[in-house]
Amino acid sequence: MIGTHLNTAVVFRALPAEPEAAAQARTSVRRVCDEVGIVDAHRDDLVLAASSLVSDAYCRSVARTYELQVLATLSPAGPLACVEVREVDGMPLPRRAERGHGLSVAVLLATQWAHGQCGWLITQHGPSSWVFLADAAPEYGGPRFMRCLAGLRGPADLHVLTLADLDRDPKTNLGPPCCCRI
Numbered sequence: 001m002i003g004t005h006l007n008t009a010v011v012f013r014a015l016p017a018e019p020e021a022a023a024q025a026r027t028s029v030r031r032v033c034d035e036v037g038i039v040d041a042h043r044d045d046l047v048l049a050a051s052s053l054v055s056d057a058y059c060r061s062v063a064r065t066y067e068l069q070v071l072a073t074l075s076p077a078g079p080l081a082c083v084e085v086r087e088v089d090g091m092p093l094p095r096r097a098e099r100g101h102g103l104s105v106a107v108l109l110a111t112q113w114a115h116g117q118c119g120w121l122i123t124q125h126g127p128s129s130w131v132f133l134a135d136a137a138p139e140y141g142g143p144r145f146m147r148c149l150a151g152l153r154g155p156a157d158l159h160v161l162t163l164a165d166l167d168r169d170p171k172t173n174l175g176p177p178c179c180c181r182i
Contacts (some may be wrong), residue, residue, distance in 0.1 A: 006142060008073040009035040015066040017058060025050040025068050029083065032072045038079045042135070045113070046072070046081050049106050049131045053085040056102025056129060063087035063126060071141075071148055078114075078135030082148050087126040106131040107161050119152060121159040128152075 009032045015021040029050040033043040050068065057066055065088050072081035103120060106129070110116030115134040120127065130152045132138070138145050153160050 006073045006075055007036050008071070008141070008144065010072075011068070011070045013068045015054060015068055017061060017064050017066060019058065021058060021066060022051045022054045025054040025085075028068060029070055032070045032081075036072050036079075037074045038072060038081065042079045042133075045109050045133055046070075046083065049109050049133060050083045050085070052102035052105035052109075053083060053129045053131065054102070056106075057085050057087050057127075059102070061087045061127070071145065073141050073145070075136045075140040077137070077140045080115075080132075080134040080136055080138065080141040080145055082130065082132045082145065082152070084128055084130040084152065086123070086128045103129055103161060104166050107163060107166055109133065111163060117149075117153065118161050119154075119159040120161060121152070121154060 011028050011032050013024070013028050015024050026047050029047045030043065033039070033046060038046065050070065054066060054068070057063070067084075067086040067088055069084045069086070070081065072079070074080075103118065106118040110118040110131055110133060113133045113135060115137055116132060118129075118131045120129045122128070132149055132152070134141070138149050
């Protein structure tokens, strides 16, 4: 079966809703990439994607805490990684900005990868943004990647953002671009 006997790394990390959270996310992603052997431009893209998603959450979130989840592997067909940032502990705080640019950066990064995708959804625990960057098809990551990605994309890829979604006017759209489809 595709995806068996791979060196896969997973990290779950709580991050404070502070500007320093982006640096902490970058450190976590670098460690995961080092553990599985993802290097060079692939590693740089993953680090930038994680930092962008955390920064975006900070810019528009009311959460006091974020959860970072990183799942990465280096398959014979190429690297695969999924980064998710969940906004939790949602004590009401004033919004810091109408909208950050982190999701835009993540979508643009995803388009540079053969099987890259990005998205945003609302879960029972709060908003969650994610990016899947892969040069190999998700099947190469095995069942764990398939389950992770299926849950994030949602039915009929409902929670996937595209470049077309970025063209929407932020003044008429409350929240990230896909929120009108949820």
